[in-house]
Amino acid sequence: MLTFFSMRWSQSFIPTVREAPADAEVASHIFLLRAGYIRQVAAGLYEYLPLAWRSLLKIQAIVRREMDTIAQEFHMPALHPAELWQASGRWELMGGNLFRLKDRFQRDLCLGMTHEEAMAALAAKELRSYKQLPQIWYQIQTKFRDEPRPRSGLLRVREFIMKDAYSFDLNEAGLDVSYQKHDRVYRRIFDACGLRYVAVEAHSGAMGGSQSQEFMVLGEAGEDLVALCAACGYAANLEKAQAHPAPVADPEAAGGAPEEFATPHQRTIAEVSALTGEAPGRLAKSLVYMVEEESGPEAVLVVVRGDDEASEAKLGTALGGREFRPARPEEIVDATGAPPGSVGPVKARRPLRILADHALRGRHHLIVGANREGFHLRGVTPGEHFTPEWADLREVRSGNACTKCGAPLTVSKAIEIGHIFKLGRKYSHALGVSVQDEAGSAAEPIMGSYGIGIERILVAAIEQNCDKSGFWLPRSIAPYSVIVTPTNLGDAAIAAASERVVAALTAQGEDVLFDDRDERAGVKFKDADLIGIPRRITVGKKAAQGIVEVVDRATGAMREVEMSAIERADW
RNA sequence: CGGGGCGUAGCGCAGCCUGGUAGCGCACCUGCCUUGGGCGCAGGUGGUCCCCGGUUCAAAUCCGGGCGCCCCGACCA
Secondary structure: OOOOOOEEHHHOOOOOOOOOOOOOOOHHHHHHHHOOOEEEEEOOEEEEOHHHHHHHHHHHHHHHHHHOOOOEEOOOOOEEEHHHHHHHOHHHHOHHHOOEEEOOOOOEEEEOOOOHHHHHHHHHHHOOEHHHOOEEEEEEEEEEOOOOOOEOOOOEOOEEEEEEEEEEEOOHHHHHHHHHHHHHHHHHHHHHOOOOOEEEEOOOOOOOOOEEEEEEEEOOOOOEEEEEEOOOOOEEEOOOOOEEOOOOOOOOOOOOOOEEEEOOOOOOHHHHHHHHOOOHHHEEEEEEEEEEEOOEEEEEEEEEEOOOOEOHHHHHHHOOOOOEEEOOHHHHHHHHOOOOOOOOOOOOOOOOEEEEEHHHOOOOOEEEEOOOOOEEEEEEOEOOOEOOEEEOOEOOOOOOEEOOOOOEEEEEEEEEEEEEEEEEOHHHHHHOOOEEOOOOOEEOOEEEEEEEEHHHHHHHHHHOOEEOOEEEOOOOOOOOOEEEEEOOOOOHHHHHHHHHHHHHHHHOOOOEEEOOOOOOHHHHHHHHHHEEOOEEEEEOHHHHHOEEEEEEOOOOOEEEEEHHHHHOOOO
């Protein structure tokens, strides 16, 4: 474990401020600034001041301690030659998110946003035999991403510290083992950091990945959405989550052909629903996307229930990883014959590939756009009047029934603090990782990749442990484990008692911050409440009688304690 | 990339509409006072008013262009 010297506040740089800059909005951002943890350099770039760095070092120490039980630590360059990323195809794929630069010889380089390529390239040079497998390699290193919109203080930044790990196994069974090891170690890490978190099934991405799990801390500041079942524990990122939609009753089947009717000013689901008196769930919503095929962009019709939203993450999965984007209005007219608002799956101008959500399966006599401006169709039955490919395309909503147990799901915002991911052989193949197997033939190892956002652990801890006055960090990751606050250093008894307490605590291995500033007690209390230290020992009026106060920051609970007990480490 | 907001002292803001000496609170420095929840009194330091250009006798203020930062959306291994 890390050990630090105890510090006197008067000799420390802890620039607390009463008012945070007006552009900070989320709690962790406001408090990190006010508590003197960070300062901003530019959008998404922050300076870490001593309090922040002490905390981040403790987090890294925990990560290292646990990771070392299953993996070996490396340190890779942050600066990568373009060839590495060209080999995997991500030089093009990453677009503007990849920081690019040229060296003095005009060679292309980039700053690593992650290290699959770098680690795979090393593995390709060095691994020869299946006997060397499995390997799990990790590092704690700075990552660079040119985010389109950095935000919320340290939550989404352009330069940050990540623990990233990569496993190399001969086969899927081996990968399962490596993946499970990370699952266990990640839980130990987050437990040790004192976080309340949930592991959720995650979208495994368009290419290659077969299984993926994210570790989430629930909170309003989060950028992700997760669906949770309180009854059975099902938890999934909304990009992946499944649930039963609310039931909708269709009329008695009567057969017959669809019937066109005028909807001159009704374009949205709500408007058509109001006109017809039918519930939104009786309509089908049709969206047009342009999908990159070998032959060029092709229009694809995506159909979901009227009261559902289509999930682009799920659509990506259904499309097998092809690039796609919403169609522009002229492309919609060209493909279907109608503008947005009148589009439907029946009788499009051109034959279209149609993807429909499972929630429409077995439904009948629905209302859809007529592919004629200002008209809709009623009496449309999927499978009879149009033939879709069925897929999971709907976004789960709060209240939908859990597919495992039927209980209602809740959807919550969450901060992603870690992600474990079965990568497959994409990078092994692209970078040429190959070993000889038992039979002497060439085998491409299968990879996993595993990340933890170091700063996000700090951010999440603040988000879940704060009030109006400041925050309190779990002792394991707090910059100091205890703050000693004399109320008046001008009082000789208080001064002497404070020094005794600080010396005793330091000898016990506590990281002590001694607030020896010549400030009024009120100022010191306010600062102590602000800066995230979990416990305070106040040395005040009763110091002369050998009594001090121990205050728990989280609860505010105060106990009077004999100084002799402090010195016996019995407090 | 689409939409919105904001740039004046370290921080929070006023002044701008209606052009004419750049202001307030906090912080900071000095002294006194006070000493259990951001105490009080007195004195003081600190400004390319984001940048460039234009209009004008005169620009923080009006006009044009640019840059930066924040928020919503899109995007996000």
